[in-house]
Amino acid sequence: MIRFDHVVKRFGDHVVLDELDFTVDRGEKVTLIGPSGSGKTTILRLLMTLETVSDGVIWVDGEPLSHRRRGDRLIRANEKHLRQARKSIGMVFQQFNLFPNMDVLTNVTEAPIHVLGQSRDEAVQRARELLDMVGLADRETAHPSQLSGGQQQRVAIARALAMSPRVMLLDEVTSALDPELVDGVLAVLREIASSADITMLIVTHEMRFAREVSDRVMMFDAGRVAEEGPPEQIFGDPRNERTKEFLKAVL
Structure with a gap:
C-alpha cells in the first residue's frame, strides 16, 4: 500500500531522511519509534503531502504520490494531483485542529x-x-x-x-493530552486497529500501545531504519544497539 523508494528529505543542508526505502502492506499496522528528530513525523507529513520529497518517489496503492505520470516518465506532482491523492489518506495530528x-x-x-x-x-x-x-x-x-x-x-x-481513507496516519495523537485522558483515546484506536481493514502508520511514544496494535515496529535513527520486526522481537529481544539504548530510556 505504501512504498518509499530512495526517499530523501532535506531542510537546507540538514538531511532528515537519508535514501529511505520501506514498504507497508495493505491492511498492515506499522508503528514508527525512535528519538525526536529521527524523521518519523516527516514521513507522515510527506505522505499527507504537507512536505515535498527532495529526492526519490513515494507510492501509495501502486500510484505515485510525490510525482505524477507523463507518458513513460514521472514528474513532480502538481496541486491537482496532490488534492486527488489526499482523498485516500487520513491523518490525526498531535493537535486536534x-x-x-x-x-x-x-x-x-x-x-x-x-x-x-x-x-x-x-x-x-x-x-x-x-x-x-x-x-x-x-x-x-x-x-x-x-x-x-x-x-x-x-x-x-x-x-x-x-x-x-485507505491509509490512516497517526502522529503522537496522545502527546497533547492530560495523562488521565490518554487511555480513552488509545482504546478507540485499539478498536479501529483490530476491526478496520485499513492501513495504519503510527508515530507514538506509547510503547505499550505500539506493542499491542502493531503488526510491525520500525526503529528510526538519523533518518534511517535502524531495526524492524514484529513487536515481540523489537520490544522483547532487540538486536540493534541503538534500539536497545532507546527502549531502555523510554520503557
Missing part, C-alpha cells in the same frame, strides 16, 4: 460533503455511526471549546475516518 466555529457533527461531515461530494444525509448518517464508535454520540451539537482534550481528539479520529 478542529474547526472552532462548527459543532462536532459539522466538523465530521464538512469534508465528506465538500471534498467527496457525499449528500448531507449520507454524510450525517456516517458521522453519527463514527461518533457512536468513539463514544461521543451525545455530543454532536457541542463545539470544540465545550469538549475535553480527549473528546476533541476522538472527534478528530472520527473526522479522519469519515473520509473512508
Whole structure:
C-alpha cells in the first residue's frame, strides 16, 4: 500500500531522511519509534503531502504520490494531483485542529460533503455511526471549546475516518493530552486497529500501545531504519544497539 523508494528529505543542508526505502502492506499496522528528530513525523507529513520529497518517489496503492505520470516518465506532482491523492489518506495530528466555529457533527461531515461530494444525509448518517464508535454520540451539537482534550481528539479520529481513507496516519495523537485522558483515546484506536481493514502508520511514544496494535515496529535513527520486526522481537529481544539504548530510556 505504501512504498518509499530512495526517499530523501532535506531542510537546507540538514538531511532528515537519508535514501529511505520501506514498504507497508495493505491492511498492515506499522508503528514508527525512535528519538525526536529521527524523521518519523516527516514521513507522515510527506505522505499527507504537507512536505515535498527532495529526492526519490513515494507510492501509495501502486500510484505515485510525490510525482505524477507523463507518458513513460514521472514528474513532480502538481496541486491537482496532490488534492486527488489526499482523498485516500487520513491523518490525526498531535493537535486536534478542529474547526472552532462548527459543532462536532459539522466538523465530521464538512469534508465528506465538500471534498467527496457525499449528500448531507449520507454524510450525517456516517458521522453519527463514527461518533457512536468513539463514544461521543451525545455530543454532536457541542463545539470544540465545550469538549475535553480527549473528546476533541476522538472527534478528530472520527473526522479522519469519515473520509473512508485507505491509509490512516497517526502522529503522537496522545502527546497533547492530560495523562488521565490518554487511555480513552488509545482504546478507540485499539478498536479501529483490530476491526478496520485499513492501513495504519503510527508515530507514538506509547510503547505499550505500539506493542499491542502493531503488526510491525520500525526503529528510526538519523533518518534511517535502524531495526524492524514484529513487536515481540523489537520490544522483547532487540538486536540493534541503538534500539536497545532507546527502549531502555523510554520503557
